Amino acid sequence: MSDPATPQSARAVMLDVPGLDALIAALAGAGFTVIGPRLREQAIVLEPIEGRADLPAGWRDVQSPGHYRLEERADGALFGFASPPHAWKRHLHPPEVRLMRARSTGSGFEVTDSAGDHAPPRLALLGVKPCDLAAIAAQDQVFGLTPDAPEASRPDPTYAGRRRAAFIVALDCGHAAATCFCDSMGTGPAVPADGGGADLVMSEIVEGGHRFLVRPASPAGARLLDSLPEGTGRPPEAADRAAAAAVPEATRAAQRRRLDPDHRRIVADNLDHPHWSRVGERCLACANCTMVCPTCFCATVEDSTDLTGDIAERWRRWDSCFTMDFSYIHGGSIRIETASRYRQWMSHKLSSWYEQFGRSGCTGCGRCIAWCPVGIDLTEETARLAGRAPAQNAAKQDSATPTGGE
Amino acid sequence: MAEASTHPAANPAALRAPEPPARGAADPMRPRRFRIARLRRELADTFTLELEPLDGAGMHFKPGQFNMLYVFGVGEVPISISGDPADPSVLVHTTRAVGTVTNAMNRLKAGQSIGIRGPFGTHWPAEAAHGDDVLIVAGGIGLAPLRPLIHTVLAERDRFGKVLILYGARTPEDILFTRELKAWRGRFDMSVHVTVDRATGAWNGHVGVVTRLIKMGGFDPGNTSAFVCGPEAMMRFCLTALAEKGVREERMFISMERNMKCAVGVCGHCQWGGHFVCRDGPVFRFDKVADIFRVWEL
Amino acid sequence: MVQVEGLETLLENHPFFEGFDADTLALLAGCGVNERFGPGDYVFHEGSDADKVYIVRHGTVSIEAKVPGLDRVSLQTLQEDDVLGWSSLVTPYRYTFDARAVSLLRVVSLDAACLRKKFEADHELGYLVLNRVVAMMAERLQAARLQMLDLYQPKGGQM
Secondary structure, eight states, rough: OOOSSSHHHHHHHEEHHHHOOOOOOHHHHHHOOEEEEEETTEEEEEOOOOSGSSOOOTEEEEEETTEEEEEEEOOOOSSSSOOOSOOOOHHHHHEEEEEEEEEEEEESSSEEEEESOOOOOOOOEEEEEEHHHHHHHHHHHHTTTTTOOOOOOOOHHHHHHHHOOOOEEEEEOOOOOTTTOOOTSSSSOOOOOOTTTEEEEEEETTTSSOOEEEEEESHHHHHHHTSSSOOOOOOOOOHHHHHHHHHHHHHHHHHOOOTTTHHHHHTTTTTOHHHHHHHHHHHOOOOHHHOOSOOOOEEEEEEEEEEEESSSHHHHHHHOSSGGGGETTTEEEEESSSSHHHHHHHHIIIHHHHHHHSSOOOOOHHHHHOTTTOOOOOOHHHHTTTTOGGGGEEEEEEEEOTTTOO | OOGGGGGGGGGGGGGSSOOOOOTTTTTOOEEEEEEEEEEEEETTTTEEEEEOOOOOOOOOOOOEEEEEEEEEEEEEEEEOSSSSSSSSSSSEEEOOOOOOHHHHTTTTTTEEEEEEEEEEEEEGGGGGTTTTTEEEEEGGGHHHHHHHHHHHHHHHHGSSOOOOOOOEEGGGGGGGSSSHHHHHHHHHTTTEEESSSSTTTTSSSEEHHHHHHHHHSSGGGGGGGEEEEEEEHHHHHHHHHHHHHHHHHGGOOOOOOOSSSSSSSEEEEEEEETTTTTHOOOOOOOOOOHHHTTTTTO | HHHHHHHHOOOOTTTGGGGGGGHHHHHHTEEEEEEEOOOOOOEEEEEEEEEEEEEEEEEEEEEEEEEEETEEEEEEEEEEEEOOOGGGSSTBBBOSSEEEESSOEEEEEHHHHHHHHHHHHHHHHHHOOOHHHHHHHHHHHEEEEEEEEHSSSTTOOOO
């Protein structure tokens, strides 16, 4: 694919590993809290980082249905892992947020503060993989940030505030877990040429010298690169660009798992399929898949008062369509069977999301497969709904990493 | 399927947000305050709130729309508006005390205030029924969301053919808006038929399910717009009865009920197939949802 | 004869007999007679011998049961275009509920013994009529089931 943004790519820069610290420092200097991957309790988490020393150097993940663990990799890659358990959504759509405070006035109340009153934190998200970049784009639509969002919905102040203030450093993906299927979703493993909404796009090159190709994808990204200290990095050479382009291609070649491209129709046409009941028997309704999914956005709204009853608060908290209460209307819940709740989740993700937002709600990140305690796999369930044994994923227990088996 | 691989970045404009809103100005989760002018008991468990805005601005709404009603510290519930759309100065809600919030609401007194967000959702399209016979089919508390439509239809009565209200309630003691029903029944330009599921003693009206009233006819099925509201199962049987009569699916309208937490399409609770009931509903043209209407536990 | 011809016309205009030919209607009318009941009059009582089918021409009749403590409980009302008293065509030929006129009620009553005799002799006739009776019973059963669902309760539909 030709690079349409020639003026920007002209300003692309090669950073060596210490150069990454300059980039992180520049972000911090611009007032951002930098969020990036780091190791915590044998998993990779996305939390504030101070510098490259916090990054999970030389770790990769091994994932399969119901399975996630880290193992060391020899090449010292800083971003050599696939989807971490938590998605970036917790920083843009926080698990809980206070929407409102109100004070009793005796006969009534007055609102003393609401979510839109507060300046959002300015976050720089470092190392957003293409699948998660697509997920952020999907949530932009959900929360009304896009021009094509339904007229009736005004942008959600919390999400819109955080999202507009955020700086995104995307990353071409250099590692496919066996749970990954972004290629079949068209969301990865390469960051799209236009940057996919990121401000900077980064490629981590390990072979032939550990280094990073960083190119601007927005005016803010270009300004940030311009702000790097004199002498940081060097212009990329053709060999650098070729090496960078090879990274996602190797990842693509390593991907085995696929979601049937006809998933929308398969799910929509099979809402009464007996297979839902069979999945329902396995599903624990634990809601893990919805918590780790980077596009799942459902939340509940809870009102409460303090002990005196004088101060009331309204909080929004992540919710899941797997809970019985989720569909509660007076008298009872709509979705009583676990099968119905699983169907709701999967049919929303793979079918009704198209009706709502013109795209799939699944980005192929594979988190729901790895973090399902019983290993339910939506690519496999889709194949079964289509009446096929899921032969295409037969090799799923094998590691799909280019560097070897588990 | 082409969409399957559509990358969101194919539309880069979609990712660049438009102008930021004025801070706090358009917070969709922040309620307006209304004062309870009157609280009227309708039935043993059903009451009507007449509310006046404390900020002075009235509330313009269309028949079938709903508000989120907030009781301080207790919570928020979606309730359809049951007042006359022609009078925006007073906001009227009729509801049943069935949950924590509505029970708390039931204990409020005139003079106290509650929070309101809205109006939200789609409306009964009276304008689509111009020239048609109008069939209003209500079950139980389902008469409340239809009441604004009845007012609208009667306010421009000349634009419609026959106007029939078919109303089913549990017992004679459960009939809502009895005074108004009597007044409407007394008019020469509309028919009102009420049936109850069971009756004792002095009831001289119909006994039987509301679908029987549809079977009795009195309207021109090929030129009828039907507006149906009640429990989902009641609507299912009514729609079948209407179809058997020959009413067309694109002229049947229903109002759906689902759990709602935000009413602005972001909390996800009210999803029904691809629809957010809070935004794409609650009023749906039946042919648009016929394929999912009978899917169990959707 | 005059009355019989009048009855045939009445039956012909009733939806229950829609599409029946003149001979069939004449056969049925031969079992019929015009009747009227004043408001509050009982058409029949629960448990009594079911000897007639009533073709309702005008007015409203309530199907009821007496329940101690509740007085009369009305289960369904029937009006013109309806048919009352299917118990008279099904063994053990005993009415299962009370039927009480709510308003002035005009009916054609068909003698059930007479009908049954004709059905016995002419199975085709029996099939024609019982086919309609079954459809009517199905509709009434469906209505009764819907009532059982008690849909308008807050927990309506959950038995």
